[in-house]
Amino acid sequence: MSKLTEIVYCGIILLLECWFSSSCSDKGTPSAITVNITCDRNLYLYVDGKYLGGDVADAKQKHYLTNEIMPHSHVVAVRCTASTPPWQGGILGSFENGLVTDTSWRCTTSAAYGWNMRSYRDDDWPMATSHGANSPSTFPWGNIDSIDKKAAWIWSSDNKDDSEVFCRHKLVKECTEEKQSYFQTPKSTRDIAIQGFLLLKVRVAGVIECGLKCGQNSACVSFTIQSSDIRGSRLCELHNVTTESHPQSVVRKEGYQYHEVVQTFY
Numbered sequence: 001m002s003k004l005t006e007i008v009y010c011g012i013i014l015l016l017e018c019w020f021s022s023s024c025s026d027k028g029t030p031s032a033i034t035v036n037i038t039c040d041r042n043l044y045l046y047v048d049g050k051y052l053g054g055d056v057a058d059a060k061q062k063h064y065l066t067n068e069i070m071p072h073s074h075v076v077a078v079r080c081t082a083s084t085p086p087w088q089g090g091i092l093g094s095f096e097n098g099l100v101t102d103t104s105w106r107c108t109t110s111a112a113y114g115w116n117m118r119s120y121r122d123d124d125w126p127m128a129t130s131h132g133a134n135s136p137s138t139f140p141w142g143n144i145d146s147i148d149k150k151a152a153w154i155w156s157s158d159n160k161d162d163s164e165v166f167c168r169h170k171l172v173k174e175c176t177e178e179k180q181s182y183f184q185t186p187k188s189t190r191d192i193a194i195q196g197f198l199l200l201k202v203r204v205a206g207v208i209e210c211g212l213k214c215g216q217n218s219a220c221v222s223f224t225i226q227s228s229d230i231r232g233s234r235l236c237e238l239h240n241v242t243t244e245s246h247p248q249s250v251v252r253k254e255g256y257q258y259h260e261v262v263q264t265f266y
């Protein structure tokens with residue numbers, strides 16, 4: 001959404017609650033990206049359900065696969081089967097858009113039909129377990145130079161007994177998942193301000209502009225704005241704390257109204 005659309009949209013809905021989309025995309029990855037990925041031992045790489053590449057990756061031999069992921073892609077899915085007991089499985093990869101294998105992935109040991117497709121709901125899959133950093137001291141793989149240092153060797157929680165895993169991650173944050181709404185909390189919010197924890201103090205035309213400023217600042221979780229009875233511009237203060245997280249910094253300030261960011265996940 002363009003900024004103008006956002007303003008209009010918020011204005012139409014109502015002043016107290018207005019919706020923002022943060023750094024997200026419903027169109028998937030904006031451009032083609034490359035991935036370097038390996039696993040111990042047989043890797044199958046999918047994007048939005050389509051097989052992209054794989055075969056014996058053999059992390060122990062420092063082999064890895066390089067693939068290009070087309071623009072407008074949404075979900076990456078990886079299946080890996082370990083070699084022989086003791087299995088000791090691990091998947092390690094880095095993507096050009098900054099995504100790396102880590103504990104924000106989800107991994108399961110048995111997957112249902114469609115497990116690698118975009119529409120598949122993986123909410124009930126466990127989060128991945130890290131079995132070591134991409135570093136020379138990580139046994140038995142050591143480090144893989146072409147894969148980002150921030151990547152971790154992921155698997156299910158038990159990488160000695162689980163011989164096969166299915167892991168997934170989104171390539172972009174989708175707008176339908178997260179919306180921010182700025183609102184006046186049910187508690188009293190009038191004549192309240194926050195002392196300190198100030199990120200920015202600006203003059204704005206109204207609450208929507210103040211909310212947009214907050215939306216553009218990733219540290220902003222609340223803001224206070226001078227009431228509308230002041231003619232012309234109004235003071236807008238962005239904060240990185242809330243009245244709840246820092247009750248000791250709440251002060252009475254006549255003519256100010258406090259708003260807070262609420263994130264809703266779908």
Ligand SMILES: *[C@@H]1O[C@H](CO)[C@@H](O)[C@H](O)[C@H]1NC(C)=O
Nearest residue numbers: 034036094095096146147148
């Ligand atoms: C993949 O490996 C190549 C060769 O080492 C490197 O130039 C590139 O930056 C790597 N890409 C990613 C996404 O890790």
Ligand SMILES: *[C@@H]1O[C@H](CO)[C@@H](O)[C@H](O)[C@H]1NC(C)=O
Nearest residue numbers: 196197198199219239240241
């Ligand atoms: C809030 O921002 C200030 C700088 O303005 C910083 O010193 C402080 O650590 C931040 N506090 C929190 C809770 O993020």
